[in-house]
Amino acid sequence: MKVLLVVAHPRQESLTHAVMKRFVAGLQQNHHEVDILDLHKDGFNPVYSVEDERDWNSPNKQYAPEIRAEMDRVAAADALVFVFPLWWYSVPSMLKGYLDKVWNIGLLQEFPSKTVQWLVLAGGDQEHLLKYGYEPMITHYLNVAIAGYARLLESKVEFFYDTLSKSNEYITGLLDHAYELGQAYR
Template sequence: MNVLTVVSHPRTNSFTFAIADRFMQGLRDAGHETELLDLHRSGFDPVLWEADEPDFSGKRKIYSPEVEAEMERMRKHDALAYIFPIWWYSMPAMLKGYIDRVWNNGFAYGSSKLHHRQVLWLGLAGASRDHFRKRNYDGMIERQLNVGMAGYAGIPNSRVEVMYDTFETTPGHHERLLSQAYRLGLHYAEIKGDAAHE
C-alpha cells in the first residue's frame, strides 16, 4: 500500500512525532510506501475561506490552490493514517481544519467519495483508558471518526486506536507505546476497521 501519514502537533520533539516515526518504520518494514505530511511545518492554513466553498450545485468544483494541491496528494495514495494528540476529546484544530478544507464537498462526499480503502486514526491521550470509558469518550471518538467522517466519505475500513496515559512516567511505558505504534504500521494491511457504515 501507499499510505499518506498525516501528523498534527506543534512540536516536532513531541511524543506524537516519536509515535509517527515508529509507525512509519513499521509500514516501511512491511513493504509499504508512506509519505509524511506534517501539517504545521507544511504551512497549511486550517481556516476555511470562501474559495473552498464553491457552489454545491456545480459539476466541476475548483478549490483554492492550496486545497487542490492537498487533494492531489491524497489521490496519489490508496490508504491513510492520521496521528494526533487528543485534545478536548477530539482532534486538534489544525487537523480538523485540514479535514474541513480538504475532505470537501465534491471530493470526499456529495457527488464524489474518497477512493481510499483504509484509514487509521491514531490518537494520543494523556488520560487513562478508565477515564475515557467512564463517560464513553472513547466510543464518542470512534463513532465520530469511523462513522461520521470515514463512513460518510466512503472509506469502508476505518479504525481508531487510542494510546492512553501518554504522560505516564513508569519505566518502559513509553517504549511499550512506541512498540505498539510500530506493530500498527507493520500490520497495517491486516487492520480490520470498525463498521464505518452503520
C-alpha cells in the same frame, strides 16, 4: 501499498511525532510507500476562507491550488493514516481545518476504495475514557461521522492512552506498539 500519513502536532519532539516515526518505521519495514504530511511543519493553513466555502457543494467548484494539491495526494494513496493528540476529546483544530478544506465533494468519488486508520494519543487512561463514554464517542465520530459519511472502505481507531506517564518503560511500550501496528498494517 501507498500510505498518506497526516500528523497534527506543533511540537516536533512531541510523543505524537515519536509515535508517528515508529509507525512509519514499521510501515517501511513492511515495504509500504509513505507520503508524510506534517500539517504544522509544512505550513498548512487550516482557516476556512470565503473562497473555500463558496460553491462548497458544487461538483464544479474551483479549489485553491494548494487544496487541489492536497486532494491529489489523497487520490494517489491507497490508505490514509492520521496521527494526533486528543484535544478536548476531539481532533486538534489544525486537523479539523484539513478535513474541512481537503475532504470535500471534489474527493467523494476517490474515497470508496480507501481505508483510514486514526492513531489518537490521549492524556487520560482507558478507564477514564470509558467511564465518561469518551472512547465510544470518539470512535463513533471518527469511524461513522467522518469516515462513514465520506464513504471510506474501512476506518479503524487506535488509542494510545496515558501519554503523560512518567514511566519510561510505559512510553517505550507505546512506541513499540506503534512500530508493531505499522509493521502489521494491511
